[in-house]
Amino acid sequence: MPGPAATGTVGSVIEMTDLTKRYGAKPAVDGLTCTVRPGHVTGFLGPNGAGKSTTLRLILGLNAPTSGTVTVSGKVFRDLDRGLRHAGGLLDAGDVHPGRNGWDHLQALARTNDIPRRRVAQVLDEVGLAGAAKRRIGGYSLGMRQRLGIAAALLGDPPVLLFDEPLNGLDPEGVLWVRTLFRRLAAEGRTVLVSSHLMTEMEHTADRLIVIGRGRLIADEPVADFAARSTGTSVQVRTPHPAAVRDLLAAAGAEVTTEDAETLRVTGLPASRISELAFEARLLLHEVTTRTASLEAAFMELTAASVEYAAKAEHAASGKSGAAR
Numbered sequence: 001m002p003g004p005a006a007t008g009t010v011g012s013v014i015e016m017t018d019l020t021k022r023y024g025a026k027p028a029v030d031g032l033t034c035t036v037r038p039g040h041v042t043g044f045l046g047p048n049g050a051g052k053s054t055t056l057r058l059i060l061g062l063n064a065p066t067s068g069t070v071t072v073s074g075k076v077f078r079d080l081d082r083g084l085r086h087a088g089g090l091l092d093a094g095d096v097h098p099g100r101n102g103w104d105h106l107q108a109l110a111r112t113n114d115i116p117r118r119r120v121a122q123v124l125d126e127v128g129l130a131g132a133a134k135r136r137i138g139g140y141s142l143g144m145r146q147r148l149g150i151a152a153a154l155l156g157d158p159p160v161l162l163f164d165e166p167l168n169g170l171d172p173e174g175v176l177w178v179r180t181l182f183r184r185l186a187a188e189g190r191t192v193l194v195s196s197h198l199m200t201e202m203e204h205t206a207d208r209l210i211v212i213g214r215g216r217l218i219a220d221e222p223v224a225d226f227a228a229r230s231t232g233t234s235v236q237v238r239t240p241h242p243a244a245v246r247d248l249l250a251a252a253g254a255e256v257t258t259e260d261a262e263t264l265r266v267t268g269l270p271a272s273r274i275s276e277l278a279f280e281a282r283l284l285l286h287e288v289t290t291r292t293a294s295l296e297a298a299f300m301e302l303t304a305a306s307v308e309y310a311a312k313a314e315h316a317a318s319g320k321s322g323a324a325r
């Protein structure tokens with residue numbers, strides 16, 4: 001695999017400063033300031049309508065900001081010559097001419113960006129579409145169109161790569177392939193930004209997270225730090241004396257719920273203090289286990305105030321085991 005393009009720079013960053021985009025009075029992106037660094041897969045997360053796609057379009061110069069700036073490798077993307085060599089993006093897999101075949105689509109992109117023709121065959125092979133290259137895109141499945149979009153992003157061998165919901169439509173093998181690809185691209189020193197509205201998708205894909213809600217920055221940190229910020233951490237206690245232990249821990253200020261005949265879930269006290277209290281009261285415990293909140297629960301909690309489109313009767317969190325406490 002060749003390194004980043006001769007024209008590209010390993011170590012290119014995406015820099016957003018007070019980036020704002022309004023549609024009418026409503027901000028889709030609202031004062032976003034953050035840096036996306038090379039060598040990482042950065043998950044770009046937010047509920048539906050949070051402003052992720054708009055931000056990606058602003059980065060690639062497909063829309064102009066209302067105010068603020070965004071640069072790629074220190075420059076506004078539109079000012080970069082032969083753009084696909086500097087940054088590649090999968091933004092809308094459906095935004096391709098259905099009558100064209102995959103080969104011609106990539107060939108046209110290569111021509112306008114001064115990319116050698118041999119790259120077309122290379123990227124088609126890389127994404128597993130070599131056999132379908134001469135078929136009309138209109139006959140491609142959603143997963144095949146996603147693969148073609150990824151091929152287009154890779155075409156210029158750029159140091160910066162953006163992917164908007166790239167896992168949509170991919171089968172489990174495709175999901176695994178994409179995750180491995182993203183990690184490899186980051187390991188090569190590229191900047192990889194991947195959007196999703198599902199934390200579960202990012203949990204195994206990203207090592208850093210940028211989370212937005214209603215266009216505003218909510219978190220910008222390593223995945224592990226994000227999970228640790230959640231208040232969803234609890235302690236599971238198994239005991240043959242649930243009623244007595246429950247009273248004891250509640251008296252010490254903990255919140256205790258009953259899971260089953262022998263199991264309690266405790267929040268507000270660490271495992272060590274729970275063990276001490278039970279020992280002093282001569283109450284036997286069979287298990288004391290700290291349960292760290294799932295990333296999904298942390299995500300729900302942090303974005304709860306900024307969810308724009310939620311079902312009325314049941315909150316979007318329903319059914320997610322991590323959110324139920």
Ligand SMILES: Nc1ncnc2c1ncn2[C@@H]1O[C@H](COP(=O)(O)OP(=O)(O)OP(=O)(O)O)[C@@H](O)[C@H]1O
Pocket residue numbers: 023027028046047048049050051052053054055196197
């Ligand atoms: N061209 C447009 N005209 C008017 N409003 C727009 C336009 N594009 C986006 N918006 C609005 O901006 C907000 C952010 O939309 P955006 O598509 O960026 O969110 P998103 O985080 O990508 O959402 P999703 O996860 O649902 O794809 C939404 O309220 C959307 O309705």
